[in-house]
Amino acid sequence: MSAPIEKTPTLDDVALMAGVSTATVSRFINNPEVVAKGTAERISSAIAATGYIPNLLAGGLASSKSKMVAVLIPYLTDSIFNDTIQTMVEELSAAGTTVMLGLTGVSEKRTEDLIRAALSRRVDAIIFTGPVTPQVDAMVRRSPALFIQVWDLPEDPIGMAVGFSHHAAGRDIARFLMSRGYRRPHVVTAEGARANMRRAGFVEEWQSTGHEPPSESTVKVPSSFGHARRIFAEIRRLPETPDVVVCGSDYLAQGVIVEALAAGLRVPEDIAVVGFGNSSIAGEMRPTITSVEVDGARIAREAIAAIRKHRPHQPPAERWVDVGFRLVARESA
């Protein structure tokens, strides 16, 4: 004699027990103030008694809003998007919106599959970081969901963009290093459009002032701690040792510092290091890491605000939100 499988209670069960119609229960759940006080209490105790949990699949189908947003990033570990994701998930969950997480890696196929999956779930918005393929473009344009590209400001965003100019960031790093008198930078660039824009900004500015072009290395994304050994080895093999290393993330910068110190060099005296992202470690490392602060949490909040305002199939109120960036000079450069 096994216990009978008790089916999960539905709106009907609650309505029956409270002696009202399902419509009223539905109203109570979505808009409590429109039902009379006494009714509200009966419903609310019926919900407690039955242990009712609304079925958002059904609700979403009927109302054609899913209260769900997709967040698509390349990686989770050593990712400069971490603050953005953390804030995003926290604030959305608090507001009753579910976050669907997708990791695109660097694969276009995976990206497309994830977008399709998101659209299948009829998400209210898609937060995206990465290159937009024509297929993605096509799928996204016909959907009512708001498409938000973050951490970048493309010229012609599909929906809206919340980010900053990577080109300008690269340029400002170059200016900063010049102002500090550095002469031979080494630039480490990860694959990917954003990293390349920073690189371009840096190199253009650097050369425009008559300097020799910097030496360069590349790494696979993400720019993580683990790449530091190889990068540092490459640097040491250079005919002329650079006096500053420009990294694509604070994690990589941290790694380079560790390697330099282990090799007996002083940072920044013998070799300086610049990071990117102003991750929590930047201010805690010894030496503390000079970095470019990007307000990842604000990116998240701006995106969320836009989602709140958004009406299906409508273009967003503003197409670009520039959150800027700020160079934080610390000990490492």
Add this chain to the structure above:
Amino acid sequence: MSAPIEKTPTLDDVALMAGVSTATVSRFINNPEVVAKGTAERISSAIAATGYIPNLLAGGLASSKSKMVAVLIPYLTDSIFNDTIQTMVEELSAAGTTVMLGLTGVSEKRTEDLIRAALSRRVDAIIFTGPVTPQVDAMVRRSPALFIQVWDLPEDPIGMAVGFSHHAAGRDIARFLMSRGYRRPHVVTAEGARANMRRAGFVEEWQSTGHEPPSESTVKVPSSFGHARRIFAEIRRLPETPDVVVCGSDYLAQGVIVEALAAGLRVPEDIAVVGFGNSSIAGEMRPTITSVEVDGARIAREAIAAIRKHRPHQPPAERWVDVGFRLVARESA
């Protein structure tokens, strides 16, 4: 004259265009081999022509399986669960299952809200790390979803557990340090049940062999790099400086090493350090970090395998999967 809002195509549209019934299209999508070759082709081009994207809200409602699993962890940054999440998201997405991410922090309320949200979406499974409150217990038991507690092996899991014995891990660390001749360990413990079990395992073993109890510090979760300064300062203030610091994560261990080196100490000669989790940085730090390897990816895969086998409302085939752990001796201790 604004363009008319084209409503997104439905199964009916596809069926009409392909000249078949919606049932057949549905079959084609979920089980392509049961429809005749020619029909399949007509349907498939109708799908392409209309740009049809299935509505999983409707599908899930009808079939009462959502193809969605919830993953609930405390934090994203410096988290020892990162490998588990990464693997989980990658493999599930590849199999067409969506991952809903929730960050519980250390708040019971948030945890409960997230569980409720997950159940609202009728997820097929919930991957959970953290303490189970009575409320959570009650909600989860009545639901058809599989509840999987990971990174731990509770005595009486609600659904199933995939993890290892933290008590044994603490014990083994103690044995290892004794075998290496260390005499005065300092233990840094984070809040939380798992960290405390490791601590207990360590302290019991340590004292059972006649040693003095170790000195201790505590940190807020997560055990991150940023806590290192304070911890190291505390250590230096101790009447007797410890000869080894036992940390709750590799990130914290890394931080302690950085602090020690900055203070002019040698690691491990003057002070040794042990981490936990064998994160990617452990093998890359200078010195490399002695740590406890836990196969986070395997935890993910075991959990996924269980989800595949699971039938709603049925108890899981096995209640515990012990993935074990392995102490990896490196340079730092």
Add this chain to the structure above:
DNA sequence: TCCGCAAAAGAGAGCGATTGCATTGTCGGC
């Protein structure tokens, strides 16, 4: 030529909510 069977396709009843519209109840003003 006809029958039996398996394979393929269709019909239609749900799944559990939301929501526009209709109905009922209450109350104040005249």
Add this chain to the structure above:
DNA sequence: GCCGACAATGCAATCGCTCTCTTTTGCGGA
């Protein structure tokens, strides 16, 4: 005492699919 206004609630169609049960089709064997 009646009417209009408004608040509270109910009715029932609808959302887009799945899936069981039937019906149709195609084909080989007698």
